[in-house]
Amino acid sequence: MSKDLPPETSTHAAPIEVPGNPDLSGGAVAHKGWRNPEVLLIFMAAAMPLSFSTWMALLNNFSVEMADFTGREIGILQSLREIPGFMAFTAIFVLIILREQTFALISLLVLGIGVAISGYFPTVVGLYCTTVLMSIGFHYFETMQQALSLQWVKKDRTAMVMGRQLSAKSLSSLVMFGIVWAMLELLDVEYRYVYLFGGALTIIAALFAWIAFPKFADAHPQTKKLILRKRYWLYYALTFMSGARRQIFTVFAGFLMVEKFGYDAATITLLFLLNHAINMVMAPKIGKLIGKWGERKALTFEYIGLFIVFVSYAFVESDKLAGALYVIDHLFFAMAIAIKTYFQKIADPADISSTAGVSFTINHIAAVFIPVAFGLLWLISPSAVFLAGAAMALVSLVLALNVPDDPEPGNEVVMGYKSDQPMLRPAE
Helix, strand or coil: CECCCCCCCCCCCCCCCCCCCEECCCCEECCCCCCCHHHHHHHHHHHHHHHHHHHHHHHHHHHHHHHCCCHHHHHHHHHHHHHHHHCHHHHHHHCCCCCHHHHHHHHHHHHHHHHHCHHHCCCHHHHHHHHHHHHHHHHHHHHHHHHHHHHHCCHHHHHHHHHHHHHHHHHHHHHHHHHHHHHHHHCCCCHHHHHHHHHHHHHHHHHHHHHHCCCCCCCCCCCCCCECCHHHHHHHHHHHHHHHHHHHHHHHHHHHHHHCCCCCHHHHHHHHHHHHHHHHHHHHHHHHHHHHHCHHHHHHHHHHHHHHHHHHHHHCCCHHHHHHHHHHHHHHHHHHHHHHHHHHHHCCHHHHHHHHHHHHHHHHHHHHHHHHHHHHHHHHCHHHHHHHHHHHHHHHHHHHCCCCCCCECCECCCCCCCCCCCCCCCCC
């Protein structure tokens, strides 16, 4: 693993050329017509939730009703789910053989397969195994989606484009949660067939994207080894804290709804529907807002809001207020775009793919042990779990205040280590 060493260029053979050459001056890949990189990114973003939203909507109720899960088992399952995220740095070794676009589509296929078979293994061990398979596809896909977005999109458009991708994810999730609700409540479909349906949709979408879209050229040759650069330290710290806080929402906020307030699968699905309906409208606006405010102000707003939400979770006694907090909590996820655009502004363009894998690993370090440790804490005091989340939000707020108003190479932080000289960059 290198530290602040000159990047190595890719050893891939030249990709298939399509009309429109990479715009090397702007760091983007431009093509005419609908078969272009930005459309592919949005399509893949929409394809992922077809299966993942199905898995999320069913998990808590399926695990409790079919496999007799308690807080301990759900904590173990969520820790196992995060292990592939922790291993995301290995993506750089796969990229020695596969291109990012190919790897992203293969990962979508694996995600779809993992979800499709989940309902056929309604045991503790069975759920653990299908969860790991699904998670391998999900985390490698997310790693490649981030890397391709930061490579293919110009810096002044990245926040907006990522907002559109979140909107596409929310629209897809909205449709799937509606279908899941109808299958459970109106048609009384068994869990296994709901899982199978959602997984199959992602598989079909991945195969379509493979056939319909050309292989796009990369805007910048990518480093093909693991790197950790000292000047990225604040990005790494923000990413680590983001992963730690995310577990509070992903694992325990939803579990609170089921265990404390008695939400059934259909009600949880309706809550997810509301989340994504709001996010579908708000995510592009939040992306534009980040572009206008800058990363420092956006992250500061996010972490103050999350602190209030987590403290409220700790003491909430109303099922309706708990549901409202869940919706607000989910909306703040869109603000995390600011961490990615901050990195894009300070990064050597050749570092993006390698750092995408490394950052996902950093993001999941806490995710490997927090679900298990906090699952045990949950048995003693659920409130303590959310107060710990509030403390994490405060640490993140301190880090966010160290983001400069105009981040760039040579101006990575307000205080602390930064590179001695700005890197030479092509004019934009």
